Amino acid sequence: MKRPHVIVLGGGFAGIECCKALSSADVDITIIDRQNHHLFQPLLYQVASAGLAAPEIAHPIRSIFSDQDNVRVVMDEVRIIDPDARTVTTAEDQFQYDYLAIGLGVKTGYFGNDEWAEHAGGLKTLNDATEIRREILLAFEKAEMEEDPQLRKKLMTTAIVGGGPTGVELAGAFAELARHVLKGDFRNIDTSEANVILVEAAPRLLTMYDEKLSEYTRKKLESLGIDVRTEERVTDVGEDFLQLESGRIEAANLIWAAGVQASPVTKQLGVELDPGGRLIVETDLSLPGHPNIFAMGDIAHCIDQAGVRVPGLCPAAMQMGKHVAKVIKDDLKRSKQKAKSNYDVRPQFRYFDKGSMATIGRSAAVASSMGLKFTGFIAWLMWLFIHLLFLVGFRNKIAVLLQWFYAYVRYRRGARIITGVPADGSATTP
């Protein structure tokens, strides 16, 4: 008898964990991703800010599964999902599935103003990160040659929209890059005069945390010289400027970390989506009316068994990936026992909140776990330890540890290299 075919879409945290948890299951698995690598997204901002090299936070998906015989890896782009025919069509091929686990994640979202993407890129892929690194380092080079003080100031200004973890971490990293890492490298400009402006629409940064942590974060960022502007809404974005309700910010470097939206492929499934385009799932993570299709990770809108809205964080994605594998294995066990399919007895997902954290700069971070709050050096050490622990691959752990150690003792960063040709917008945000 042919073994059931499980197709996993996306090699992010959810997809990888789902495949791994099916390693001993009597199924054939095909994992499809348009990149050849799993990306450790929590450290993407360090590639953007020249602290790490791109390969250090990425791991080939094939290499993760080279010893797991029931997994086939396909590098291709998903185009069409047909729930009636049970097929997935990619750019190059078509696949038939028995179970489908969708973990395609989210991309940068502009709340309907997609034209802003051209001027303020997001930070979701390695190409995004190297593009930001290129732009920021080139802006300093141009500033060094510029004689007009107004233009020089604009070139040395970076504005980041979005005061969530990505925005906070980027702001801290850029401030340190300008004030410490690049210090002494230029002759005509003083890089410590570079401006970093962090814009957030809500009244405080890191809204998912306790107010005390938000306050600590703001103070810490301000002590790094960052101009933090809360309760400021962006009304327009153009070539080298952000229009706020209160005025205009002139900045050559604009980064958008304010919103995400699900891959448009979700629209083909005929099920209810949330405003971000996410698939609203049942508590077993299947789609309503499609017990053999699951959504997991950031692309899923899930209220878990306990009534908690599951956040878009790595640990949540990993737990959801494992849960989908468990549901599939349970189903197969029942079908072997000739038991009737009964989707009501499927295990229900319950999110286990281990906490969350964000780093602000050298030796400073905020963390919140099990009702406890941490700030400062202790939180930073926790952040370091946990991020190293979850990096895929022994080599990457050692390489990143080395870079961090070097950056800490020498205030240097190893990836201050301008590479690549400017990508046109369509190619970097597919």
Next chain:
Amino acid sequence: MKRPHVIVLGGGFAGIECCKALSSADVDITIIDRQNHHLFQPLLYQVASAGLAAPEIAHPIRSIFSDQDNVRVVMDEVRIIDPDARTVTTAEDQFQYDYLAIGLGVKTGYFGNDEWAEHAGGLKTLNDATEIRREILLAFEKAEMEEDPQLRKKLMTTAIVGGGPTGVELAGAFAELARHVLKGDFRNIDTSEANVILVEAAPRLLTMYDEKLSEYTRKKLESLGIDVRTEERVTDVGEDFLQLESGRIEAANLIWAAGVQASPVTKQLGVELDPGGRLIVETDLSLPGHPNIFAMGDIAHCIDQAGVRVPGLCPAAMQMGKHVAKVIKDDLKRSKQKAKSNYDVRPQFRYFDKGSMATIGRSAAVASSMGLKFTGFIAWLMWLFIHLLFLVGFRNKIAVLLQWFYAYVRYRRGARIITGVPADGSATTP
């Protein structure tokens, strides 16, 4: 009194050494390069073959000179050199010089068949290297999906033109990538069936070495499964094929390591060039009739004081860079002593041949130094030690050592990451 202005063109080995050797001189130095980084070219083939990340073999030029106050770094492209007006015009600016030291290096050359560049790229820049890495890894991905055995074979074939050190090192690295590193990663193809073909027009590989070393190299490459074809001339290059006099090679991956030519800027100087466009210099490294303009490194065609043709190798470039600095310092000393300018008393360049080496694969290399010849593991250890020693930056040394150690014990490579959008030819070979 205004200090003499020395302009150094190019941040390669010659340019960097020239600036460093002028650190205590009473001059202002401007070093101009179109990249922001100095590149350790001898390890470029390891970036192309997924062994190292791009930032690990590059170092920001600004950072090299952050403590040397008399150096100003300009990231810009040289367009026009006017020896009469003593000016260098870049894309963005114009500079006046008293002394000019040209170390712009060479780029890939096709012996007049520039249209071949589109199908068979060279390996001279970081972008070239990441482009080759991308193409080779993508070809394996396509082969995994391909059902036609003929097409699959073509996708898994890499042909390298040129049996010098770059061609030999690339061939060895690709053979190991296919046979060992990628082993087990694919389900439909056996990567150990991948073909690597090395084409050389001369009767033997590594013609600059003793015949015994050439023979050893050929045997070692053949033991890695590489198809070595000497005395084979390329008559045409097209989409996925090489036309040789003896027949046609179908290969999806074509790399050109057969020739170089100097930057076209040399044509503006009105002095004699060799067939590769190099500037033919006097024995003090100045241009005939232009005692204040020097050429150094690969762009110089130099017969030294002892009548030896100086080879295009890093140690030679470094020695020439230092020599140019010495000539300038001597000139300045004489002019302070109110001595008459007498270019006949300038120090003459003499190349000190420390030897040369090429690595063939894991634990194998050839080296030739002071009349001694080395092969095998000893030569490989020498190669490792010397290359680490000359990498710029403590961090890079440690990072590269770590990657090599990991590759050696685990047969893995850390940079198997496909990034970037395909660059159009014009952007990668400026």
